[in-house]
Each structure stands twice: as structure tokens, then as C-alpha cells.
Amino acid sequence: MELYQLRAFAAVADAGQLTRAAERLHVSQPALSAQIKALEEELDVRLFERTPNGMHPTRAGRELLAHAERVLAAADALRRAARAVQGEVAGRLRIGTLSDPQFLHLGDVLGKAVERYPLLELELHHEITGAAFEAVRDGNLDASFYYGDMSSPQVAGLALREVIYRVAAPAEWQARIDGAGWDELAALPWIVTPQISTHHHLLQGLFGEHGVEPGKFIEADTEAVISNLVASGLGVSLMREDLARERQRAGEVCIWAKARVRTTLWFIYRAERAADPLIAALLQVVAESWQVALPAVPGQVQAA
DSSP states (O other): OOHHHHHHHHHHHHHSSHHHHHHHHTSOHHHHHHHHHHHHHHHTSOOEEEETTEEEEOHHHHHHHHHHHHHHHHHHHHHHHHHHHTTOOOEEEEEEEOSOHHHHTHHHHHHHHHHHOTTEEEEEEEOOHHHHHHHHHTTSSSEEEEESOOOOTTEEEEEEEEEEEEEEEEGGGHHHHHTOOHHHHHTSEEEEOOTTSHHHHHHHHHHHHTTOOOSEEEEOSSHHHHHHHHHTTSOBEEEEHHHHHHHHHTTSEEEEEEEEEEEEEEEEEEGGGTTOHHHHHHHHHHHHHHTOOOOSBTTBOOOO
């Protein structure tokens, strides 16, 4: 079997149909179909169920897909190692992003990476914080921005900055929250993120510390949506301090003075990949963009 056949297998499984997979691989649909058929004949197993709604891996296909992906990953690693021997940094990295690009210095990071490593391809995936951490830990992302606790020895990180969150409410609720205690505050409607997010854990920690439980929840999945919902008068939430101050100056929100929640913004990666030339190159770029120090010992990274 050939690597291009395994790539075809993986692409069709991911896309769920021949048309999208063919576009992704820059081949014709008949050629891609022929590659899948040839692989099925060589393996003597049917890899896909063909339906009017697309192509879905059979049970055997799902089991063999994991093996195919490992072979493709090993081939990519071999190519990266060969280029590293030649002094080149080349390959593709899947990077998790969160929050707004300006806050992450994302434009500066990407600009430096493109200029310095023209053969390095960066594929961006917007993630919820906890999901980003799990994706890096499990190898589904190569690296990611992340804020919160570093709870797994499998994940290492470059500490970028402290992040402060404040309790923000609609501007017209100023009189309601100025003299409010924790019980009164908890009784208000709260805008929260999914349980997997660090934002949710920070809020639960704040409630637990003061022995209260919020009565009403509205769930939102991004900081931008949360800040808009608060400004629209729908509820109270934790909001990043710089965003809360900006909204406060615009007369859209007010800030409760009795709480400040601190966490750390990281750039994380699997600890075992600290010596990977691609990860090392990316860490160098991120460290320069954020003006923080790289670690003296791989995997033990702290801010300057």
C-alpha cells in the first residue's frame, strides 16, 4: 500500500464524503474513489459504508483508521527529522486559540513564524479552554493558548502573563450590586461557560469559596458573547478585567468591587515534545512575541 492511499482513507473519514476530501487533497473525485477502492482490495476489507448522505467508516474502517493515522504521523515525523538534519524547520502544526486574537498577540506570533520559518504551516483551531488542554494532552492539537491550572504532567507550558477576571453586571444594575453581598449577587442571573472551560471552574471556585450557589444560568461559549450578554442586560458574569474596563468606560457594564480572580495565560504543548524542532521553533516565536524567557530545562517553563 502507498502513503497516498492512507491519506485518502484518512481524508474521506474526516470529511465524510468524497467531494470535500478530493478538494482537500487536490485530486479528482474519481481518482480519490479509485484510491479508496484499491486500498480496500489490498486490505481485503470494506472501509466505508456508502450512503446518499456521504461515506462513513465501517466498524473495521474505524479500527484500521487509527493504525493509518499512526503510520501517517510517523511518516510526517520522519520528514520533519530529515529536514531538521538539513537545518530546516518544516511541517504542519495544529494550534489552539481562544479569546480574541489581539489579547493572544496572535498576529505577531503568526507574522514572526511565517517570516522566520517559511516551510512551517500553522493550522488554527478556536477552542474552549478546557477542551484545548485536553486536545493537547491527547495529541489532537500540537500546542495551544490556554489559561488555568496545569493539571497534567503530560502537558508543559510557557507562562505568558497573569490574567485577572472581575464580576461585571449591566450598567443599569449599578445600584443593585454596589452594596450587594455574595448571597444577593448569587441570586442574580449568571452567564456561564460550559463546564469544560476554565472560566466555569474559576466561577465555581469563587462561589465555593463564599458558600453560595447561583440561582439562574445562561450558558455562552466565548468571552465575546459573554460580554455582549452582560452589556445587553441579561445577567452577571466573570469578565476579563481589560474587557470589563473597556465596557465600563463605554457605559455598558459596571464592576462589582469585592472580587478579583487571578489565573495564568499559557502556551501549552505535550511535555514529551519539548525537543521536537517544530515545537521548539514555535516556542521561540511565542516567547519573543510575549517577551518572556524560554526554559532552561525542557518542560519546566516559567515566565521571565
